[in-house]
Amino acid sequence: MRPAEHAQLALLLEVSGTPKPGNVDRDRDLPDLRYEQFLAGAVGAGSGLRAAESDSIGIAFERAVEGMAGRHGENTQFGALLLLTPLVRAASEGELTPAGVDRVVRETTVADAAAFYRAFEHCSVFVSDPPAEWDDLDVRRGSAAIPAVEERGLTLHDVMALGEGEDDVAREWTGGFERSFRVADRIEELSGPLSDRAAAAFCEQLAERRDTLVAKKHGTDVAEWARQEIADHLGDVEMLDALATAFVERGVNPGTTADIVAAGLFIALERGVEA
Amino acid sequence: MRPAEHAQLALLLEVSGTPKPGNVDRDRDLPDLRYEQFLAGAVGAGSGLRAAESDSIGIAFERAVEGMAGRHGENTQFGALLLLTPLVRAASEGELTPAGVDRVVRETTVADAAAFYRAFEHCSVFVSDPPAEWDDLDVRRGSAAIPAVEERGLTLHDVMALGEGEDDVAREWTGGFERSFRVADRIEELSGPLSDRAAAAFCEQLAERRDTLVAKKHGTDVAEWARQEIADHLGDVEMLDALATAFVERGVNPGTTADIVAAGLFIALERGVEA
Numbered sequence A, B: 001m002r003p004a005e006h007a008q009l010a011l012l013l014e015v016s017g018t019p020k021p022g023n024v025d026r027d028r029d030l031p032d033l034r035y036e037q038f039l040a041g042a043v044g045a046g047s048g049l050r051a052a053e054s055d056s057i058g059i060a061f062e063r064a065v066e067g068m069a070g071r072h073g074e075n076t077q078f079g080a081l082l083l084l085t086p087l088v089r090a091a092s093e094g095e096l097t098p099a100g101v102d103r104v105v106r107e108t109t110v111a112d113a114a115a116f117y118r119a120f121e122h123c124s125v126f127v128s129d130p131p132a133e134w135d136d137l138d139v140r141r142g143s144a145a146i147p148a149v150e151e152r153g154l155t156l157h158d159v160m161a162l163g164e165g166e167d168d169v170a171r172e173w174t175g176g177f178e179r180s181f182r183v184a185d186r187i188e189e190l191s192g193p194l195s196d197r198a199a200a201a202f203c204e205q206l207a208e209r210r211d212t213l214v215a216k217k218h219g220t221d222v223a224e225w226a227r228q229e230i231a232d233h234l235g236d237v238e239m240l241d242a243l244a245t246a247f248v249e250r251g252v253n254p255g256t257t258a259d260i261v262a263a264g265l266f267i268a269l270e271r272g273v274e275a
Helices: A003-016 A035-044 A046-052 A057-072 A078-092 A098-106 A110-119 A132-137 A139-152 A156-163 A168-174 A178-189 A194-208 A212-218 A220-232 A237-250 A255-270 B003-016 B035-044 B046-052 B057-072 B078-092 B098-106 B110-119 B132-137 B139-152 B156-163 B168-174 B178-189 B194-208 B212-218 B220-232 B237-250 B255-270
Strands: none
Touching: A003 A035, A003 A046, A003 A078, A003 A194, A003 A255, A003 B035, A035 A046, A035 A057, A035 B003, A046 A057, A046 A078, A057 A078, A057 A110, A078 A098, A078 A168, A078 A255, A098 A156, A110 A139, A110 A156, A132 A139, A132 A156, A156 A168, A168 A178, A168 A212, A168 A255, A178 A194, A178 A255, A194 A220, A194 A255, A212 A220, A212 A255, A220 A237, B003 B035, B003 B046, B003 B078, B003 B194, B003 B255, B035 B046, B035 B057, B046 B057, B046 B078, B057 B078, B057 B110, B078 B098, B078 B168, B078 B255, B098 B156, B110 B139, B110 B156, B132 B139, B132 B156, B156 B168, B168 B178, B168 B212, B168 B255, B178 B194, B178 B255, B194 B220, B194 B255, B212 B220, B212 B255, B220 B237
16 A cells, blocks of 8 residues: 555544544544544545645645545544644655654745645634734634744744644654654554554553643643543553543543554554554 | 545445444454455555546456455455446546446446456455356456457456346446445435444345345355345344344355445435435
């Protein structure tokens, strides 16, 4: 399979892993987000992922998000695509290593940043208010923020650096995709169906570090509660199943951790792990 | 979504539907065929399905099968792709009707038939022995049968006509895709998640007509037993779940019925039904 296909398969395997407390999986829909929408999102993202093999990262990402979001603008895999786009490029250049993907993201341009802002117009993405001095760079402005991006000469890598403190997808971009590669190692180590390994890696990652989407939506205390609950019950599938219900009831949806697992699955597939 | 994407999504929704006695679904792997392999098959078939929008039907089908089969030659969706390829073409020509797809299959050539025979070299497909006078056309010969196909001047439509008596995928090809369109109507009528509707349509189809893959593998009596069991318990999800176990124990795998449901899902998606 070419890199874009491995990326598409990574999205499908990620969402199929269960139990993954708080997230959609093959056994659980959320009230506003369903398993089948993730299948459709993975299919729709295909053209953008193929573009990521050779086109501009920003344009490829925007196209992937547009295809994923479909007619109703559901956001199923925005963060995962933001990680997969540069990883697909690094893989198609034969350099799927922390240094290789670091080079890819550092080579992004102001035009890539502009495309990234346009991507927010295709679907609804949960973000916090930016600090006052960056108000003109608020991603929720979409295209309207592009003049400010251009005036400041910000590349997509620069934009990610602004978010690295509060968003772990951005932190991957500025930190050599450290956790993504670690998840890939773990998926290679584990045995069994890949979606089971992905669910296990998800729980381990969540136990290790608070999910930044949960922290943005519900505050650090809730994110820490979720982390601790998972850490206390790691490996206990029955308890994790019960936690899945508790998380959904509280609206706790650790989406960033899932994004990183999708990135790790992609890397593992590129290394030859088989579904 | 473009037709090739709807076809890919149809494959994913079909395999996700449960319970679907005897077949792989999101809750059930078979000993030699797993859910994740179907996800990979749908991803791998993408390039061939895109080719079906404009290239030769035979070449597109061969490419789809090659991509589906991957490194180990698993046969997850051979029959479904044989139905989807001409349906994708009909849709991309704006004529997704029984007459439209009938025209597409009647326009196939000897070169399409040759590509069809080559497709058998990419994966293992269960077929019965042909009548003695067609021995030189046995699909298991793969490319080696192509000279005989060319000598007799058989188009892919002609080859399907040879199989229509014992294979319901071939029967769709020669009968205006009658059941595929009927499944699409039924999926439009039903409500709920599309994969649930697909599973319900699968059971209804199986109750109506013996599965030809089961008949080829185990004989007409076993195919009739399976049909009757499903007919007796239609709509009773608990019993259907129990039958799923019984079917798997007997190696009864109604794959042709699943192929037709995938085709019906594609038509329904093209008509605007949403995942």
